Amino acid sequence: MLTTADKETLRLRYLAERDKRLRPDGNDQYLRLTGDLAHFVVDPYTPRTERAPLDDFITVVCVGGGFAGLVTGARLRQAGLDVRVIEKGGGFGGTWYWNRYPGAQCDTASMVYLPLLEETGHMPTEKYVHGPEILAHCQRIARQFGLYEDALFHTEVTGLAWDEARSVWIVATDRGDRLTARFVVLGTGPLSVPKLPGIPGIGSFLGHSFHTSRWDYAYTGGDAEGAPMDRLADKRVGIIGTGATAVQCVPHLARACRELRVFQRTPSSVDVRGNHLIDPEWFASVAAPGWQRRWLENFTANQSGGEADDDLVMDGWTDIARRIRARVEALPPDARDLGALLAAVEDSDFEKMEEIRARADAVVADRETAQRLKAWYRQLCKRPCFHDEYLQAFNNPSAHLIDTDGKGVERITPDGVVVAGREYPLDCLIYASGFEVGTDYARRAGFEVTGKAGLTLSEYWADGMRTLHGIHVRGFPNLLFVQPTHGANLISNIPHNIVDSAATIALVARHARDNGCTEVEPVPEAEEDWVALVRSGPESLIGGADCTPGYYNNEGRESRFFLGEGYPYGPSAYFEYISQWRASGTFAGLEFRR
Numbered sequence: 001m002l003t004t005a006d007k008e009t010l011r012l013r014y015l016a017e018r019d020k021r022l023r024p025d026g027n028d029q030y031l032r033l034t035g036d037l038a039h040f041v042v043d044p045y046t047p048r049t050e051r052a053p054l055d056d057f058i059t060v061v062c063v064g065g066g067f068a069g070l071v072t073g074a075r076l077r078q079a080g081l082d083v084r085v086i087e088k089g090g091g092f093g094g095t096w097y098w099n100r101y102p103g104a105q106c107d108t109a110s111m112v113y114l115p116l117l118e119e120t121g122h123m124p125t126e127k128y129v130h131g132p133e134i135l136a137h138c139q140r141i142a143r144q145f146g147l148y149e150d151a152l153f154h155t156e157v158t159g160l161a162w163d164e165a166r167s168v169w170i171v172a173t174d175r176g177d178r179l180t181a182r183f184v185v186l187g188t189g190p191l192s193v194p195k196l197p198g199i200p201g202i203g204s205f206l207g208h209s210f211h212t213s214r215w216d217y218a219y220t221g222g223d224a225e226g227a228p229m230d231r232l233a234d235k236r237v238g239i240i241g242t243g244a245t246a247v248q249c250v251p252h253l254a255r256a257c258r259e260l261r262v263f264q265r266t267p268s269s270v271d272v273r274g275n276h277l278i279d280p281e282w283f284a285s286v287a288a289p290g291w292q293r294r295w296l297e298n299f300t301a302n303q304s305g306g307e308a309d310d311d312l313v314m315d316g317w318t319d320i321a322r323r324i325r326a327r328v329e330a331l332p333p334d335a336r337d338l339g340a341l342l343a344a345v346e347d348s349d350f351e352k353m354e355e356i357r358a359r360a361d362a363v364v365a366d367r368e369t370a371q372r373l374k375a376w377y378r379q380l381c382k383r384p385c386f387h388d389e390y391l392q393a394f395n396n397p398s399a400h401l402i403d404t405d406g407k408g409v410e411r412i413t414p415d416g417v418v419v420a421g422r423e424y425p426l427d428c429l430i431y432a433s434g435f436e437v438g439t440d441y442a443r444r445a446g447f448e449v450t451g452k453a454g455l456t457l458s459e460y461w462a463d464g465m466r467t468l469h470g471i472h473v474r475g476f477p478n479l480l481f482v483q484p485t486h487g488a489n490l491i492s493n494i495p496h497n498i499v500d501s502a503a504t505i506a507l508v509a510r511h512a513r514d515n516g517c518t519e520v521e522p523v524p525e526a527e528e529d530w531v532a533l534v535r536s537g538p539e540s541l542i543g544g545a546d547c548t549p550g551y552y553n554n555e556g557r558e559s560r561f562f563l564g565e566g567y568p569y570g571p572s573a574y575f576e577y578i579s580q581w582r583a584s585g586t587f588a589g590l591e592f593r594r
Contacts, residue, residue, distance in 0.1 A: 046090025066094015489566020
């Protein structure tokens with residue numbers, strides 16, 4: 001049991017570690033992969049096929065072929081609407097098309113993470129399935145719902161402009177296409193644009209280098225299915241970044257390399273994963289009609305403080321929520337106010353993080369390395385990680401942690417990486433530096449959206465996102481967003497947000513078609529009221545202002561903008577609200593026009 005003095009010591013330590021890492025440049029510290037860095041985003045998995053430009057009309061264009069485009073496309077097909085998916089990769093999958101690094105795996109239980117399991121009849125093979133199975137499931141959805149038929153791969157949208165005279169969107173692409181569409185669904189996702197750290201000398205390295213989202217198996221040997229990387233046995237390899245990607249691929253590199261250097265600015269919290277195979281007999285016993293919806297609702301209720309009689313998932317996400325609930329329920333009913341809730345959250349988090357830090361001591365043989373691997377922040381300050389081999393990898397003689405004490409890598413030279421004045425010679429440098437999250441929407445999407453009267457989305461959102469339900473935007477008719485912000489904002493399981501948004505989008509588009517309507521957008525008052533509502537809630541417990549910088553809090557600069565604004569009564573309440581909104585048939589807040 002932590003004493004009051006212990007808690008104060010932890011608070012001060014957390015703030016000190018945060019302050020080491022705060023930077024005035026925020027997201028500007030990262031580089032876009034253009035110009036001399038463009039080779040980092042070339043697709044190594046699928047050859048590009050040339051084709052003639054298109055200029056046809058289709059009812060719905062979905063931008064993005066990941067979960068958002070797949071699930072929304074499936075629901076629109078079920079509604080009887082023609083759909084075209086435009087995807088910059090060479091196939092469906094989104095993040096899971098690109099992330100084929102060794103050990104890639106979902107961090108949320110597959111029973112709730114993989115969308116449309118019940119509709120496709122697929123049983124996950126593991127509690128946390130690996131990347132190849134997730135990619136195969138994406139392809140399964142696309143085949144079952146006929147999304148391959150009109151899809152455009154290796155195609156990037158370069159501009160969206162509303163044609164007021166014809167009530168259609170003009171969709172321009174880098175292939176010279178000039179498509180028209182009644183509706184456009186934006187499902188580009190938060191993890192679609194790779195980034196590099198802005199380290200001096202990053203272009204000078206003469207060895208081999210690549211980003212983890214474009215893993216170079218031709219250099220490393222092996223493959224995404226798990227074959228050993230047999231070409232690294234004589235190589236000195238460095239990896240920059242210690243987030244979820246590195247946590248998964250470092251154990252494989254440690255086994256394969258002559259020498260592995262892991263360059264760390266901020267350690268991840270790495271809890272037990274406890275993965276296991278799924279027993280077909282057990283799955284058959286739980287997979288009664290409607291099973292996945294029950295699992296989704298149960299996970300959300302447990303993880304976000306809702307009411308649930310049991311915990312079907314039982315994972316690291318729901319663990320801290322169970323602890324908080326137990327503390328609150330132990331209080332007298334008249335003492336369960338906001339202050340008591342916040343105290344329960346903090347005490348539960350302190351307890352959990354102390355256990356995670358103790359795990360480093362128990363697993364890692366070298367005392368100093370164990371200390372350097374400890375995360376000094378609240379668990380939900382950064383993406384929680386769960387793994388049963390990452391900490392153990394540092395017991396391998398080939399693996400070395402190079403901790404920068406929050407400063408990051410000093411510079412890169414033709415021969416290697418410099419930290420605190422010491423150069424570490426390398427043959428290969430791997431960037432596990434993630435994707436852009438908190439940058440402007442147009443930058444992440446790769447194009448500008450121009451709505452009515454020439455208004456751009458960047459201008460309209462200059463002071464923050466403005467939507468109705470996180471889906472509709474005034475001044476941008478028939479433009480439909482698939483993303484968690486301004487909705488449930490359930491960050492622990494993004495696909496749940498996607499599945500729910502897809503249901504709303506399909507219903508709205510079908511209603512417009514069935515009633516001969518050519519335009520739909522929110523009425524001004526409804527959007528204003530919704531924005532006021534989502535901004536009325538308390539700051540999210542995820543990525544708060546006192547957290548160490550990361551993408552959960554926009555690199556320590558603005559915790560509410562991307563991940564902090566959601567329905568103030570919580571994810572379960574939002575899903576219930578929007579379900580009733582759909583069922584009412586009144587489409588309150590929307591204006592349909594002919």
